[in-house]
Amino acid sequence: MKKYIIFTGIFVMGGLLAGCGATQGKDIGKDSAKNIAFEEAGVTEDQVSRLRVSKDRDDGRVVYEIDFDAGETEYNYDIAAKNGEILSAETEKRDSFANVQPNAEPAPQTQKESGSQEQQNTADSQTDTALSQATENTQPQTPVQGNSQNIQTAISQEEAQKAALARVPGAELKDLYMELEIDDGQYIYEGDIVYQQTEYEFEIDANTGDFLKWSEETY
Known part of the structure; x- marks a missing residue:
């Protein structure tokens, strides 16, 4: 009889410990994390695009990393998996494609040799004529819309976007972000x-339409 009582006591204690462990390991779940x-x-959620939810460890804590776009703003949150505490929050304003300028260093300026203004004007005129002749037989190119630098590319912004989206069935323009780079x-x-x-x-490639990377x- 005593053995039976001792066994029961151990069983009950073990259940309590297991219950404590379950409580300590509580996880709010990714749906709750993204709603927070x-x-x-x-x-x-219907205003959000480009949503990414991933689970990771940070300083020994399990966290949900929530990234998404709303309008032209990108949001990044770290949410504690244990209790839903917001550990970090960051926002970044994204420019629309029309306002994005290529990241290129300006061409170095060379100092003109000393001479009369008339000689300099003549040299400039000859250079313009040579450039005009060199481009007479080239195919017309499509300018990137909204770019104040009037950059000429054979593949337009819209064509590049369509080509990329065609590789991801179901994806829409709101799921895409693109920049023109050099x-x-x-x-x-x-x-x-x-x-x-x-x-x-x-x-x-903005001149051929070939994919250089994919x-x-x-997550």
Whole structure:
């Protein structure tokens, strides 16, 4: 009889310890974590695009990393998995494509040799004539819309966007972000698509339309 009582006591104590362990390991879940982030940002899920939710450890704590766009603002939150505490919050205003300028260093300015203003004007006129003749037989190119520098590219912004989205069935323009960049003197469209917990990064040659890079990462 005594053995039976002792066994029962151990069983009950073990159950209590297991219950404590379950409480300590409580996880709010990714749906609750993203809703906390939406509420903090003052947005609803139908206003959000490019949503990424991932689970990670930070300083020994399990956290949910919530990233999304709303309008032209990017939001990044770290939410404690244990109790939903917001550990960090960051926002970044993104420019629309029309306002994005290529990251290129300006061409170095060379000092003209001393001479009369008339000689300098003559040299400039000859240079303009040579450039005009050199481009007479080239195919017309499409300017990038909204770019104050009037950069000429054979592949337009819209064509590059369509080519990228065609690789991700179901993705829409709101899921894509793209910039015009200069790499080794070559214009490229660089950007990413975030759709259904997968991020697709790409680079497109702005003069040929060829994909120079395409990668995928699922969260």
